[in-house]
Amino acid sequence: MSKNGNFLKKVGLAFLSILIVASTIFQTTVVKAATSYGSQFLNTVELLDKDGVPQTDFGYYDNMDVHYTWSIPNSTNVKAGDTMDFTLPSQLALATDLAFDVKDSKGQVVGTATVKKATNQVTLVFSDYVEKHSDVKGELDFWTAFNQKVITGNETVDLVFPLENGTTVIDVEVGEKTPVSPTETLFKYGWVDASNPSLIHWVVRVNYAKVNIPNAVFTDIIGAKQTLNFDSIKAFHGTYSADRVFTAGAPISSTNFSATSDGFSVALGNLTDSVQISYTTTTTDGGKSTQYDNTAKLAGTDFVTKQTSTWTPASGGGGEGGGTTGSVTLTKEDAKTKATLAGAEFKLVDSKGTVLQESIKTDTNGKLSIADLKFDTYQLIETKAPTGYKLDTTPVEFTIGENNQAITVTKENTLNTGSVELTKLDAATKATLAGATFELQDKEGNTLQTDLKTDENGVLKVTDLVPGSYQFVETSAPTGYKLDNNPV
Template identity: 60%
Template sequence: MKERTTMMSNLKKFGLAFLSVILLVNVIFQTNFVKAATNYGSDFLKTVELLDADGNPQTDFGYYDSIKVHYTWEIPNSTNVKEGDTMEFVLPPELKIVTDLDFSLKDHDGNTVGHVIAKKSTGQVVITFTDFVEKNSNISGYLDFWTNWDKSLVEGNENVPVEFPVNGTTETIDVGVGGKNQIDPDESLYKYGWADAENPELIQWVVRVNYSKQNIQNAVYEDFIGPKQVVDFNSIKAFHGEFDPDDNFTPGAEVPSSAITQTTDGFKVDLGNLTDSVKISYYTTSTDNGASPNYTNKGQLTGDNFIKQEIEVATPTSGGGGGGEGTTGSVELTKTDDSSQKNPLEGAEFKLVNGAGATVQTGLKTNADGKLAISNLKYDTYQLIETKAPQGYVLDASPVKFTIDDTHQSLFVSKENTAIKGSVSLEKVDRDTKSLLADAEFELQDKDGNTLKTNLKTDQKGKLTVADLLPGEYQFVETKAPTGYILDTTPLKFKISTEALNVTVTKENTKKPEIPKVPVPPKKPEKPDKIISEDSKQTALPKTGDSPLVNGWGLLLVAISASGLIALRRK
């Protein structure tokens, strides 16, 4: 019993081990067939330049300037980029984007080409392509990143070689950087702001008041919040203190909150008789989710013995953007029959196969004009293959081949079909005896009575055959009956269809009735004529001793008698 238990335990262990191996192999097998996305790095980046706020290319910038890094990019048609593939590269460390970025590359129709994510902390840019790259050719675009000098790396008033990733390698641009600004000793009002690095919807503002430490009686600072912003009144703080020439501030006494009042357009700070400097800080929240490239604000300082000072400033331009475009081609197929009229055929169905042999589209159907059109075709070699023939026609699966490229963007192709043809055999029979009748003549008409063929005659076996008939409705009309039969012009209708291509019909005829003969009554008998034989007409030779005169008178009497009889008979 103990041995049996041990054996069962070993079998269970073996089974579990075997199952584990199977699961592991399955995971490895599936993993090997999962295609990883391809990272093309900077291979598609073609050019790079630096632009100022007005969009002009520059190689000299101020220490506090916003600098736009402008890239162009292009995907070679020979590169088979797939949805989910990426471009990943890192911006130069000397130039830092203001905030994390997340935006889309779109074409002029609003189709998304790719998604862009850029990190402020590392400068890494990742572009993930959509299926746009699988459906278009000649794909190209641009990328823009607003940056500022990283002041921990750039001192100012120097020439900085900036190295950019391009074409799978790097390209260096030498940039002249201006010097740091020193605060003007006579400055009475200055203001600046920036978008928060972690939350671009949050804008920080700093106001520097009375750096020159003038004696301003009843000094009042008023702030006017710019568009697309809402001030957080509780964030407003004001401190007296000291600024050094590099804007480092040493705070002193805080301005009481009672001196800060909210206004319709912003807020106001009552500073009383002011003889030192004051730093005011606060933040606003954007109402457009941080989508604007920058935000503006205004401020003014007034006093009884002071000429009003006003200032309007904007945050450094931040953000990024870009776009992409692609090219596609189109094809139009015309489907006709193979007759000289080239009649259009509706209802033919096709599938589209690309150069790799993959089916791209199915169920492509010709319209009433015999046409089907396909647009948005990526450059490639294609085949249109018929999968269903029009009603009444023979399927022709031989492919229609064509190529879409720069010189053949809009193509027109055609495809003919041969009609399915049938035949009809007519048998002509006697209505009663069912015997076959020759020499009956017919005319073939369509269903509307239009004549198609004439002089169709049954042969000696009572049959006639008409071939090469397209599917449709027809009728025979008798034009001449067989000899001895009554003509019957009643149409004999029949139909040729794909289900019944060869049809046999029968036409009966009725024999003409015979006309009975009229009997002729016998004539009434008359007096029989005296028949004189030829022998009696012979003249008797006179006997010896007869008188010739007597014989002559006898002949005369006989002649007179015969004439009399003839006259009586004519009466």
């Protein structure tokens, strides 16, 4: 008994394991991977200066806008989640990682772009916008500077950019890396934090020339769309090498730092050596601006005040896109009277037979309209006729294309009709009587048809009658019979 019991348990466990395995197999879901189209949609590329003018000659410290145009061929079936991926030349450097939406003129998102500072890798992930529009195209912009790790200045650089048919080369003349002027007393620079685009780092080089400045005071005015992080202020006496490397010496006490209405100041006393001041600001726009600025001022007794306004290197990126769609308007009409008909229902089918929309109704004016149709051949198929009319499922086919973006079509319906049959009989014998003549009237007595005669079987038949109430009135009796003009 025990052995049998164990055997049954083992069989039961084996059966259960089979069920679990089978369940696992049958529940497997296949997910289609997104397609990367690489650089095949990229049409043109150029370098623009800060004024948006194409250039191939830049200073060593200049910023450049890498400007791309792109387009998706209508024959390419791009889906939401598919990507365009390419890499910017290694001789160019980004200030920070980038992420931005590419939108059309109505604010609809065409895709989302990301750029990695470490690799210069650009990825544009398309939204379902590309599935609903044709002639999808746009522009992309990336603010860059020369990568000073590989560019030394005063040279010609061959920048290789990916494009749809491979690559293209832009030869760029790079200006000289200029040394610090030995008479410099004030210089300032800043940059966007590599991992936090809302954080700006600022560094001020004070008295590189090491002149005597009695009662020296440094003042900084914070620019627009920024707030000062007062606790981040640091200042050190020290020395600069010819290639701008600072060696810090004694720190300047924070008691010398004072907040002002629009920034801060640092009391430097009788200054005879160099000082480096650093601090950070936080943007109030989330790092969305291309550049941020601050103004620095150095004053002292018997010293001509120096002032400089400084912009961060241009950073960020952006893009725009767009696409084209068409529309169709169908008018539903009575086949005879051409009166418009409300209440008809249709479904919309594309060239692949996919039903895109259902239960689309004609309005009180007998019209239905469908917008935002990408280029394709479609069919409108009637699924419900207007009340009192025959259903006609013959497809209404139309094509949306470059030269046919606003289509108008008409669909006619015929009324549901009935028939009536009258048999003329002898009142006594019930024999059928030929040759009786009638007219057909509506319920108000208006004559609709005349000269309707019973045949040799005593029968007359009227067809194609629209729904309503009717009556027959005898106008001529059969030979040998009395006329009976009571309505039937």
